[in-house]
Amino acid sequence: MTNREKVAHLLRRFGLGASQAELGFYEKLGVDGTIDRLINYEKVEEGFPVSVWEFSVRNNNGIPLLQPKQVAMWWTLRLLTTQRPMQEKLTLFWHDHFAVSASKVGQGPVLYHYLETLRGHANGNFLDMLKAISKDPAMILWLDNNTNVRGKPNENFAREVMELFTMGIGNYTEADIQEVARAYTGWSFARTGLRGQRQPTPEEFMEQVRTGRPLVEFQFRPALHDNGAKKILGNEGRFDGDDVAGILCGRTETARYIPSKLWHWFAYPAPEEKVVDRLAKVYRESGYDIKKILYAIAESDEFWSEKSVRKQVKSPADFTIAIGRALGVGQALISQRAPDTDIMTPLARQAIGPLRSFVDSMTNQGMELLYPPEVAGWDWGSSWISSATMVERIKLSQTLFSGGRALDVAGPVQAAITASTATEATEKLCELFDARLDSARLTEVEKAVLAGGGVSALSAPRTSLPVVRLASKVLFAAPEFHFC
Amino acid sequence: MSDRITRRDLLRKSAIIAIGAAAPPWLASIAKADVIKLAAGRQIDPDNILVVCQLSGGNDGLNTVVPYANSAYYASRPVLALKEAEVLKIDAEYGLHPTMGGFKSLYEEKQAAIIQSVGYPNPDRSHFKSMEIWQTANPDGREQYGWLGRHLDYQMKSGSANPVVAIGLSRTKPDALKAKVASVPCFASLADIKAFVGDPDSERMLREVQGMDAYSSVDAETVRKANLTALDAMAELNKALDTYTPKMNYGTNQFGQGFKQIAHLIGTSPKTRVIYFAAGGFDTHSQQATQHSRLMQDFSDALKSFMDEMKALGKDGKVCVLVFSEFGRRVRENASAGTDHGAGAPMFVVGGKVQGGMYGEKPDLVNLDRGDVPWRVDFRQVYSTIVDQWMGGDSETLFGKKFEHLRIF
Numbered sequence: 001m002t003n004r005e006k007v008a009h010l011l012r013r014f015g016l017g018a019s020q021a022e023l024g025f026y027e028k029l030g031v032d033g034t035i036d037r038l039i040n041y042e043k044v045e046e047g048f049p050v051s052v053w054e055f056s057v058r059n060n061n062g063i064p065l066l067q068p069k070q071v072a073m074w075w076t077l078r079l080l081t082t083q084r085p086m087q088e089k090l091t092l093f094w095h096d097h098f099a100v101s102a103s104k105v106g107q108g109p110v111l112y113h114y115l116e117t118l119r120g121h122a123n124g125n126f127l128d129m130l131k132a133i134s135k136d137p138a139m140i141l142w143l144d145n146n147t148n149v150r151g152k153p154n155e156n157f158a159r160e161v162m163e164l165f166t167m168g169i170g171n172y173t174e175a176d177i178q179e180v181a182r183a184y185t186g187w188s189f190a191r192t193g194l195r196g197q198r199q200p201t202p203e204e205f206m207e208q209v210r211t212g213r214p215l216v217e218f219q220f221r222p223a224l225h226d227n228g229a230k231k232i233l234g235n236e237g238r239f240d241g242d243d244v245a246g247i248l249c250g251r252t253e254t255a256r257y258i259p260s261k262l263w264h265w266f267a268y269p270a271p272e273e274k275v276v277d278r279l280a281k282v283y284r285e286s287g288y289d290i291k292k293i294l295y296a297i298a299e300s301d302e303f304w305s306e307k308s309v310r311k312q313v314k315s316p317a318d319f320t321i322a323i324g325r326a327l328g329v330g331q332a333l334i335s336q337r338a339p340d341t342d343i344m345t346p347l348a349r350q351a352i353g354p355l356r357s358f359v360d361s362m363t364n365q366g367m368e369l370l371y372p373p374e375v376a377g378w379d380w381g382s383s384w385i386s387s388a389t390m391v392e393r394i395k396l397s398q399t400l401f402s403g404g405r406a407l408d409v410a411g412p413v414q415a416a417i418t419a420s421t422a423t424e425a426t427e428k429l430c431e432l433f434d435a436r437l438d439s440a441r442l443t444e445v446e447k448a449v450l451a452g453g454g455v456s457a458l459s460a461p462r463t464s465l466p467v468v469r470l471a472s473k474v475l476f477a478a479p480e481f482h483f484c
Numbered sequence: 485m486s487d488r489i490t491r492r493d494l495l496r497k498s499a500i501i502a503i504g505a506a507a508p509p510w511l512a513s514i515a516k517a518d519v520i521k522l523a524a525g526r527q528i529d530p531d532n533i534l535v536v537c538q539l540s541g542g543n544d545g546l547n548t549v550v551p552y553a554n555s556a557y558y559a560s561r562p563v564l565a566l567k568e569a570e571v572l573k574i575d576a577e578y579g580l581h582p583t584m585g586g587f588k589s590l591y592e593e594k595q596a597a598i599i600q601s602v603g604y605p606n607p608d609r610s611h612f613k614s615m616e617i618w619q620t621a622n623p624d625g626r627e628q629y630g631w632l633g634r635h636l637d638y639q640m641k642s643g644s645a646n647p648v649v650a651i652g653l654s655r656t657k658p659d660a661l662k663a664k665v666a667s668v669p670c671f672a673s674l675a676d677i678k679a680f681v682g683d684p685d686s687e688r689m690l691r692e693v694q695g696m697d698a699y700s701s702v703d704a705e706t707v708r709k710a711n712l713t714a715l716d717a718m719a720e721l722n723k724a725l726d727t728y729t730p731k732m733n734y735g736t737n738q739f740g741q742g743f744k745q746i747a748h749l750i751g752t753s754p755k756t757r758v759i760y761f762a763a764g765g766f767d768t769h770s771q772q773a774t775q776h777s778r779l780m781q782d783f784s785d786a787l788k789s790f791m792d793e794m795k796a797l798g799k800d801g802k803v804c805v806l807v808f809s810e811f812g813r814r815v816r817e818n819a820s821a822g823t824d825h826g827a828g829a830p831m832f833v834v835g836g837k838v839q840g841g842m843y844g845e846k847p848d849l850v851n852l853d854r855g856d857v858p859w860r861v862d863f864r865q866v867y868s869t870i871v872d873q874w875m876g877g878d879s880e881t882l883f884g885k886k887f888e889h890l891r892i893f
Contacts, residue, residue: 101612103610103611103612104610104612311701311703313703313707364672366657374616374626381703382702382703382706385703385706385707385710386657386667386668386710387667387668387669387710387711387713387714387717388652388657388668388669388670388671388714389657389710390707390710390711390714391669391671391680391714391718394680394690394711395676395680398679398680438695440695441693441695444689444692444693445693447689448686448689451685451686451689470686470689473686473690474686474689474690474693475693477689477690477693477694477711478693478694479694479695479704479707479708479711480704482707483703483704
């Protein structure tokens with residue numbers, strides 16, 4: 001592999017696609033520099049100034065309302081725009097791992113803060129993250145911990161914290177679940193700021209939003225907490241939820257489960273024993289440092305092997321966001337914001353329209369952000385593939401390049417693939433979308449370039465649209481294009 | 485004329501036997517066994533079509549099939565109750581929502597079965613969970629595949645399926661259609677198909693770019709197959725869709741557009757056996773009356789137009805429409821002139837061969853299940869009846885056990 005190919009592999013896995021702009025930038029940093037910049041993203045300026053509240057709409061009383069779908073739209077814009085692609089890729093991973101769905105948690109602001117909890121800990125310490133997410137109102141509501149009270153434990157969270165979040169199924173008893181549930185009793189949430197029945201005025205509401213303080217916060221209710229001794233996985237004590245998190249993170253099952261899942265997300269499914277051994281050791285010795293595990297993944301030979309490179313089925317996010325980033329959609333949309341935008345200035349309609357195409361496409365491909373299908377999140381890999389979802393993937397070419405849109409994304413394609421021969425135009429198209437096709441399929445794309453009007457049509461925006469549309473449609477239909 | 489006893493004869497006879505008190509038990513059991521055997525022996529018309537119409541959000545069953553003679557209904561709903569004078573009476577106790585004239589005429593023609601108090605054990609009041617339960621038909625555990633998906637898989641054992649044997653008219657694939665083997669295409673609208681396939685050149689390119697060679701990777705092969713399934717389905721439909729245009733008057737609302745496309749599919753795609761369609765807006769927590777009224781009218785009018793179209797096509801006897809929602813709504817109205825999530829509710833089965841009438845048990849408005857209509861008929865009884873007696877499938881394989889059939893066919 002050349003250095004450029006290595007950087008592209010990193011951008012596909014630890015980023016959101018290898019767009020030409022990113023590839024050019026990261027290649028200069030070299031492979032190690034790229035790994036460092038992607039994983040150690042705190043030192044990178046994110047380049048995303050948009051507040052989620054810009055997506056809200058005012059109700060009759062002038063109070064901004066934020067629906068889950070608007071939060072999803074905002075997140076999609078962030079995915080398309082961010083200069084910290086790994087931060088979002090990890091947030092997506094944790095959204096799948098600590099899945100919460102808006103089908104039950106319907107309040108946009110609560111979901112927004114849930115995402116911020118995930119994002120804030122995404123490459124941090126796993127124990128800290130587990131403690132934080134266990135106290136997140138969205139999670140508490142999602143797994144009914146607000147009804148988990150002394151004398152009447154609700155086991156929903158207790159079960160999932162072991163089954164899904166830490167050790168994996170089969171490593172604990174029903175008695176452990178009951179005891180863990182007792183430890184989390186009295187962990188609930190409450191509205192912040194204004195008390196009582198009175199609705200806030202728009203000014204009061206916005207003041208609180210500006211402070212960044214969540215509208216709903218974790219609340220410990222001592223009277224509802226069972227302070228008695230518990231027996232959990234062989235340990236005994238007057239444990240509370242934080243103690244349980246400590247116990248669970250210290251288990252050998254967790255040391256294997258969490259790194260294996262990260263490996264699956266970033267490299268390939270079912271890692272070999274020796275890989276898991278290696279990562280479990282990093283997990284334990286670093287004191288559950290996620291960043292250290294990510295470095296260990298990037299530094300594994302297996303990550304760079306033939307089994308890994310361009311062999312992972314693209315998730316709807318991998319597919320859709322990478323296309324959007326290749327086209328520079330995020331920056332183009334943000335440039336339409338008014339320069340003096342306040343956090344409460346509604347985003348221009350012409351920015352929301354194109355964004356909706358991306359959200360809808362991902363939804364139709366089977367990944368509706370903030371609506372994971374079940375407590376265990378989404379199924380990955382080949383589960384993403386069905387005739388219906390593939391139609392949606394191919395159709396994205398038609399949605400994007402239908403012309404007459406508020407956002408011209410065909411223009412950049414035309415500019416990028418203008419060439420003197422159809423072969424060259426095809427090569428440039430593949431380069432633009434980071435596609436590697438075998439020669440037989442390249443020929444098909446080339447035929448599409450010719451059928452759409454040929455290279456002469458590419459010289460002007462007016463005539464280039466059919467070429468761009470047909471050639472990208474055939475490219476998007478190529479099986480290889482669905483792997484990263 | 486054949487003297488072979490037909491399934492329908494048998495069903496009628498067994499119904500009579502069951503009703504007749506004088507029938508000896510052994511005769512009833514033999515008749516019943518024969519019915520099951522015949523059903524399992526594929527004596528079922530292979531052209532039968534099932535249309536599933538999902539009312540998403542939890543339809544208010546009590547304001548759909550209104551218990552106008554029940555004082556508990558009026559006591560619980562001072563604002564939302566529909567008056568005796570306005571409901572469309574279908575018997576001495578029940579009347580349909582005032583806007584459901586179309587549905588009422590289907591009922592009077594004995595083509596509509598109303599099954600009351602349908603639900604499942606330990607009803608879940610979450611949309612998400614309850615919808616999952618209805619679509620996977622497994623209230624007890626997690627089930628990866630849908631009830632129709634499993635049926636299609638089961639049928640694929642006896643040969644390969646046509647690419648358009650089942651179609652979802654929806655943006656996302658409903659859980660009900662998720663299958664292990666069968667690939668079910670879903671389209672947001674039929675117009676999409678024509679736009680997508682485009683000219684023959686474009687279709688050929690989309691096919692050829694799939695390649696002819698054997699792929700080394702299993703996943704790549706999955707992608708290739710999925711693409712070809714979609715292309716096959718669309719190619720088949722693309723040609724066919726031009727051969728017929730629905731003639732009846734359908735509204736521009738979601739039900740009108742949905743049933744018009746279903747009619748279009750049935751009129752043009754002879755191999756399609758299952759069509760799945762979902763309409764939303766039923767989660768009426770506040771100011772329910774106007775919204776629900778509009779939904780009931782849209783639903784009822786569209787269904788009537790659809791059945792008229794089927795009659796005109798001579799297909800009314802080939803079509804069975806199953807209508808369900810993930811739950812009913814709370815008996816007592818809430819403080820916002822709406823209703824909250826409930827449990828038991830009516831289901832409809834409509835078609836030329838359906839024995840119209842009232843089935844199930846009257847909603848019990850006194851002994852409530854946490855404020856809701858208690859379920860008395862397991863929805864899997866309805867599914868099983870349809871799987872075994874309409875689609876020639878095997879409900880026991882799908883649902884893990886036998887459920888008592890309803891005599892709706």
